[in-house]
Amino acid sequence: MEGTLIGSIMVINDIISFGITKEVSLQNNLKSIYWLIIPTILYGSQIWLFYYGLKKTSMTTLNITWNLFSNILVTLVGVYYFKENVSNIKTIAIFLALSSIILFTYDGSVK
Secondary structure, eight states, X not given: OXXXXXXXXXXXXXXXXXXXXXXXXXXXXXXXXXXXXXXXHHHHTHHHHHHHHHTTSOXXXXXXXXXXXXXXXXXXXXXXXXXXXXXXXXXXXXXXXXXXXXXXXXXXXXX
């Protein structure tokens, strides 16, 4: 369970990093490019979070949790904040990703 929490923290890091990067790209302004230092620092910390997470759960569980939660939540930020569109098939994929997370974290103990 603790590995899932660490994976979730990594996802929050992704959301902030990707959100700032998207916002800067939309502004298309060289003055706003300095904001990219925040995602650079945050994303640089991912390896330490991953390292700590490996002590609490298996690499499979940690990586799947991080990747799938990140895909789901970054997609939701894109849809609700940046007004991007998601097709019906991608909506189904989001629900399948949630199912996958549940199945992978059910027994994610370190062996």
